Amino acid sequence: MRNFQMKKLATAVIVVSALFSSIPTAQAVNITPSPTFNVTATLTAACTAGLIPDLAFGNYVAFGGALTKTSIFTVSCTKGLAAPTYAYDVNNGVVAGLNYTLTAPTQTVVLGTAATPGVGGTPDVYTVTIQGDIAGGQAGDSTAPTLDIRTLTVTY
């Protein structure tokens, strides 16, 4: 019996050894050459305008002095794009029976930041000022509309 057990043990050891020796050596292999491909991107540049607050003249005293008011808003553009231009539908109008004029918008810019890996850059941000003027000495019309809707076109 002891002899038989010894035999079984010896056989098992041999089999296990044989199995180990037949396992191929683990080795990481890369396919060469590795295939490559391109990521192509087409960017259509754009600008986007924020809401334009009302150009509120406030109280005008009839036959009084001139009144000047401004409204400020921002325009964000693709970094590097040329500065946008602006145009009113018309440069003057009447509100509450008072003639007013709009001067060409002025703007300042804060240039955007460059993109970093994994994070896009920031846009060029323009701060735009619209100015309206009511000349002094006007009588006005207390029955006339006090609201005049105008349109500003931003071109880029």
Place this chain on the structure above:
Amino acid sequence: MNSLHMKKLAVSTIAAVTLIAAAPAQSATVMSSFNVDITLTSLCSVSTPAPLTFAYTAFQVAAVNSTTPFVVTCVGGLPYTVTLTGANVTDTAVGLAYSLAVASTDPTPGVGTGAAQAYSINGTMAGGQAGTCSLASCNNAASTNSLKTITVTY
């Protein structure tokens, strides 16, 4: 002397007869076995995907998704991995950030089947990006990080 010779002859004859009678008629089969040894060198191959294309309008709200397929073919049962370089970058030419991921619709991705296994590169470009462009429209032909490499390790 003569008598002795006769005796010897007689013994020899008897012995010969006995030998012939004792040998039965029979056929013999000899068997031998041998192994067929095969050494298989494992191998994988991978196709080259078409370019992954993005068309993007600055500040657009929705993300842009794009995909390009490729296949990996490996020896059956062989485990492997698929990795990608530059999976999360911002394009150096147009300033748009995007991410790439490797995906597979195969039931056993990462283990060879001996047949082509379907994979794809899925790209996502988040919405709301301004990008960089001095013209109405720009492409990334001058980009220095648009070329990606797929590595299959087995």
